[in-house]
Amino acid sequence: MSRRPGAVLAVVAPLLLLLTGCVRPVVLDSEVLACREGDEGTPANGVILLAQSVPTASYVPCLEVIPLGWDVSGLEASDEDAHFWLDSNRDGARAVEIRLDERCDTAGATQIPSDREAMERWERVTQVTPEYVGTRFYVFDGGCISVLFRLSGENRAEPLGFATQGIGAVPRDAVRAAVREQTDDRLELDPPADGDR
Numbered sequence: 001m002s003r004r005p006g007a008v009l010a011v012v013a014p015l016l017l018l019l020t021g022c023v024r025p026v027v028l029d030s031e032v033l034a035c036r037e038g039d040e041g042t043p044a045n046g047v048i049l050l051a052q053s054v055p056t057a058s059y060v061p062c063l064e065v066i067p068l069g070w071d072v073s074g075l076e077a078s079d080e081d082a083h084f085w086l087d088s089n090r091d092g093a094r095a096v097e098i099r100l101d102e103r104c105d106t107a108g109a110t111q112i113p114s115d116r117e118a119m120e121r122w123e124r125v126t127q128v129t130p131e132y133v134g135t136r137f138y139v140f141d142g143g144c145i146s147v148l149f150r151l152s153g154e155n156r157a158e159p160l161g162f163a164t165q166g167i168g169a170v171p172r173d174a175v176r177a178a179v180r181e182q183t184d185d186r187l188e189l190d191p192p193a194d195g196d197r
Contacts, residue, residue, distance in 0.1 A: 048175055054142075
């Protein structure tokens, strides 16, 4: 993470003990990606890491709730994109993957009314049987959240509902404020480029 190493090291030091080089998948506790953590309700450290990976994104994915039988099983972040995935005891490993990118390719997807303010929603189904494979896109200023489904269980309503209710998005401004608060204004989420100092 060459563009923002100081902020990453100071803000998510406990997470970096697990993230050698910030590109290796790790096993995580779901609270690392919580939309609101602690009494202050600030985004968790994993959300900060996602935000730093895509500095143009005006929203950052996070977890509001996680259903029984689901576990956050990994997170990968780089200077260009970030994603985390969840395993299900009914739908298998990597049943749902959540990505944050600067832009998404929605070719072949259908736009439907969005359930999120300030975001366009697109759906693309690529397979229905024997397993359900599809992608939901939330497109917004400076970024896109993709939710990829690979569902082999019989009850597909739960994971599809989880994508609507359990996967949240926090405004970048809230993440920026959390970084300032957690570091007593010593660090910024988006430090100035070398030429702007």
